[in-house]
Amino acid sequence: MGGNRGRTQRKHFRKSRENVWKKDRSDNPSSEKSSWEPFATQNLDFEEYYKGQGIVPQEEWDVFMEILRKPLPASFRINSSGQFFKDIRSQLENDFMKSFEAEVPDGELEPIRPLPWYPENLGWHSNFSRMQLRKNQTLERFHEFLKQENEIGNITRQEAVSMVPPLFLDVHRHHFVLDMCAAPGSKTFQLLEIIHQSTEPGLLPDGMVIANDADTQRCNLLIHQTKRMCSANLIVTNHEAQHFPSCHSNKNCLDISETESFKDPMISQLLFDSVLCDVPCSGDGTLRKAPDIWRKWNAGMGNGVHRLQVQIAMRGIQLLKVGGRMVYSTCSMNPVENEAVVAEILRRCGGSVELLDVSTELPQLVRRPGLKKWKVRDKGIWLASYKDVPRYRRGAIVPSMFPSGSSSDTGNAPSDGLQEDTGPLEDLDMGNSPSSVKRLKNGGNIDCGEGLGQLENFVIPTVVSDDEVSSLPLERCMRILPHDQNTGAFFIAVFHKLSPLSAATLENQGQLTSGNMELPKKLADELIEDTNELEINPSEDGGGHLYSEVTSDADLPDKQPEEGALEPDSNGICEEKEPEESNIHGDGETSLESSKNVKRKLQIQGKWRGVDPVVFFRDETIISSIKAFYGVNESFALDGHLVTRNLDTHHVKRIYYISKSVQGVLNLNFLAGQRLKIASVGLKTFERQTSREGTSTECAFRISSEGLPLLLPYITKQILCASLVDFKHLLQYKTIKFADFVDAEFGEKASKLKLGCCIFVLRKESEGTSDPVRVDASTIAIGCWKGKSNISVMVSTIDCQELLQRLSLQSGNERGSLAQENKHSSLEVDGTEPTDDLDVNQEPGTIEQVPIS
Template identity: 30%
Template sequence: MGKRGKGFRRNHHFNHSNRNSNKQDQKPQENADTRKPYMDIVRENEKFVEYYRTIGICKEEEYDQFITSMKTDLPATFRITGSKGVASKMLEIVEEQLIKECTTQQNENEKPPNIFPLPWYPNKLAWQLELTRKDIRRCEAYYKLHNFLISETEHGTISRQETVSMIPPLVLDVQPHHKILDMCAAPGSKTAQLLELLHANDDPIPSGYVIANDVDNKRCYMLVHQAKRLNSPCVAIINNDSSILPNLTASLPDGSTEHVQFDRILCDVPCSGDGTLRKNPDIWLKWTPANALNLHGIQSRILRRGVELLAVGGRIVYSTCSLNPVENEAVIHRLLCETDGALELVDVSASLPGLVYSKGMEEWPVSSRNLEFYKTFDEVDEKWRTTIRPQMFPPKAEDRSKYNLNKCIRVLPHQQNTGAFFVAVLKKVKPLTAKEKTFKEEEKNPEEEAKKRENEDRLPQNQRKRRRKEGYKEDPFVFFGEKEEVWDEIKKFYQVSDEFNSRCLLTRCASGKKKNIYLASDAIRDLVVQNQGAIKFINTGVKAFVRCDNKNMKCAFRIANDGLESIYPYVGSDRKIKIQRDDLISLLVNDKPEKSPPITSLSPEIQELLKDLSPGSCVLLYKEGLKDGTNTLNINISGWRGTTSLRCYMSQHSTVHLLRLLGGDISKYDTNKYKKAVEPADETEEPKEETAPMETEQVKNDAQ
């Protein structure tokens, strides 16, 4: 679901009582569904056309082109993710194989497809494809590219994300040590991008972190799925109303605590979403100027709360997929007026070379739902004064240089064949209030706190503070203590370095047999421990160890692939096996337990390395120099040394991904209408005695 879904869902929530009040007047209809298929929607709305022509959304000579573009379908775009080595190799595959085939496999009378890297996205890692569904169906090369995107998206090395949606995380200027907050994060494409930027230096556990919040409990689980693809121990997903997000508490070296101030905040607020008309044509049927008027207040409150949580010197990005200045420049102008010089707009145009955009609007009229336009609040008819507010109007002409709203960025669809988007970058230059000068918490008196809770429990139910959040009840996050029986066993077997902080390991059960053990960074651990009672944490940590009871094992836990990148630097050399390309390909293509190749079928070099290795989990290491000369492809895989065989733990998508990187044969997995698909491996099949249980990949289990 795109950003437009976020805005409409919450807008419906605000009008819930109005909808219910009309139920008596509605005739019951069984299974009624008034939605139309997108292909049947007439992309016309006279109010929309008149409204944006009147407010001057673009130059008059461009307006027809603007409207025409809004009525066409949106091209596909994707980003290449992963470590520097993996991203470099994937770019090589995309450019030299897939796209080259698409551009050369053409009839003489056909125009080659328009496939190109986005000029403003660093290192050619984002691409735009102007291909239709019809194109994909008629050409094998296009179909192969299509299947590649689907498979690699599941693995996590490709993110299919709308072009304009990639801009806000880029202009945040994220560094690995930053504390980052994504206030309205679902469905999570920008959150994933923030995590990629946090890990840009290939540090397995950077000191910074990302807190991803969303008010909708169910949509938080979409965030879990997105974050899981990145396998980062530096992210936590929380469920709260972002306009009243509580202060998070963090520990200081001296044992005291302080309120967290974030270095970077993304404030991608719910909006009317009319910038997404190209991918959500049903908006044509229900667009009205009232949508923006209804959302201006909540947008302003969310942004204001974000600024309160921002550290002095920090940067906050406000963005919407709306065209309407009431949701965009008016919100920024209102904030600048109310914060008395604490914030300033930042010009980030130099960091987006090649992006064609319009500057922020510095004047606009405000319209009622009936398209009655007003230049000032004094002109507003009395009947509209409850919906049109003074803060929605632009600054006076003499004050425009004070606010510099022209530093905002407006991307319009006809400029570079994209969706429409608004981005404003703000820097906090001084505290909002005197209280912000110190955030160290005063020491609380335990007796007073207990008395406060006792008094609260005596109140009638409707007057008590709501302690339980709506939605699913979450299992607790239980971190390891100083002495954990299972950890002694794991540490000894894998020869884990003393530098590894085992107190950052956690489980999701307070008692009973531990099945999965997760890893969080030091900072994330501290946040969960300090705030778990005050804020609803949905998910955190990356799966590090999985129980696999097996009579041939000296340790009851194996290393999970999910958290391997964070764990392997601390694993002793005895459980690490350097593997050659041909041997690794042999292991990958033999994906069923009963077909795992015997050690004797592998190269003499690896046989020698495995000779003295006891059965159980191990780490397979592969290294390869790349053509660009600056990066190295490093592949680390969770392997299993059986009594007579060797295998690796891989889902089908991960197997295909690694075979692509290694130049192996993926024809049995490359399904399209031209070649019949081979049945995928049954990941739930019972393994042979010498192997460990396979992991199933279910979003529900990932969330829990």
């Protein structure tokens, strides 16, 4: 959802989308000789619908359709908070662009170029599709560059129009941001970049991001994507967006001894400065990326998600602070999913919310104004007004879909939208053509949609109403069309909250139009998952159900305790119900089976079944050993900033660091009765030693690669400066004996380090061998293991290759020469595994690792 574009919140989406651009290879040799025809990129209903809606002038129609039938070019974004983002940008501008220019004939389009509207040349567009990136040697090298930098987190491969919504949120470093429908995570990553931009080493911004998604498996993908950002300012939650919970201080469920651990939670209510509401949609703006939509598309797809979109958007407005911004966006071109939703939000909120005119922001972005006039198409019939909707369709077609939003019936037409007929009815074909209306025999049963039963003596009226025109300033919305700048299609609207919502508005949220809100399975399967970067096949049990109404904060019910869940007893003290078996995996190292049939006090964040609890780590013995072993400066706050996902804090494998803002949210969430279902939180900073010699070290925990940049400015022990040549040798060979270092003095110092984790920093040319370690934004450091006779690198192979390439480029050596040698180097390690384990904050086995291609 959002983060990137349309998707369903239901569990029916079981199949991954087929890649119809690829030729189907068969084992039958005879089939290879037969001619292969690409998938038909046309749909007459699609063309009739959007011609009727007038989304482009008639003279542009052919160009519009022609570009829709072409594959989508690749695009990507440079991580502006990355250490090497300037080097990567320079490499693109001075290496790849010049290489391509030498090979491309004059007059042809630039192979790659920065997006003119994206700030600081950090967004890039390629005129090659993914299939073309292996066309020649230069393109192959470029493709490998994209894959490597994407996996490390230096760039994010993302559709160009998908980058737009976060730019209109006006996010600052101190903002609390909510991404309501975040998976697969490219927009969340973008929001994290913004709040971390220009942050000094060892310092964290005051703001934070909560990234939410309704589907469990998509949450795992979201965690995997945002893990590359290495942020302590992120919480990933798993809720249906239209029912995202509010958090208010509520100490009724706490024992006094527990509340003593929670000082001032810093915030008394969880509200947000910025809300990104990128809702589930029919996804026809992604036709160039997912051409299988051509054969699936029908007008009912947009009609079916309209009310859910309104619900999610209204919940976002409720959670938005006064003075804050909310961006509503879809990857659909359908006005029923776009302008109709925006208009309904404005009507419900009255003067509390305004639709902003942002036409002066990002002036080089080509965009078109929103529509003020559209119609609704249902069962092959055009409906210009709600009064034209037959009674039996009013469970599916609601007034908010029309420009006026009015449900009043005026004129001479019957109030139920039906007209009597003097003769018997024959057959009624609810097909795709308005001319296909036929007669039905008296008392016949018709199966053509929700709410349709036995009908007598009626005909479907010919629509005679004049087209409605909205009086709201919908021209302030933005439509991005594919043929304007060779992209996908997108819709964006920016809201500004002027005042709190009225009591009447909040009360009416529980009184939406009645009707069957369950999407038909066929429709649910046709709703489009966002695959800007990755594709995933959601699990059957993820996703949850759609609800028929939006509720206010007061109306949001707590979920009924599930078997094995934690709930308060009659005395107000939280206790655990008797579980069938443990659902808490706790790093895979503990089990609660022994506690069966035994009641116990609630552990922090242990409410949600199947989700590992978030427990504040307060073991003073371990914290003191970490401080003493690494010489952590007292100015670096550890107390109250460490959490784990294991109830048994004596057998913790991973410790996560959280920012002050995240700490405040966790404290508030506990005081509010654990309303947030947290899938991931914080930055993995310490990991228990897993080597043969790990048990003999003075400190049981080593520093993870993700947490090293945060801790580096505060470490005074187990840290050495290495010369460029020795630093490269470590990256290249992974393991070096003390006597084999080029700098003998450095080798001797390394041999005197304590057994266990240590940090090596690349010494700058201006620094001497005996100078103290100084850390700034340009400092390059790696984690290593000091064994009995050698030093081993604890960095992944791809990170080693990346650093070698950066150092080779900086020193003027041939690009990647040492990286090529690295492929043949030994990976022998003395007493430890050299690389950090992939971790998604949830415990092992909870996520399927998705390769980046």
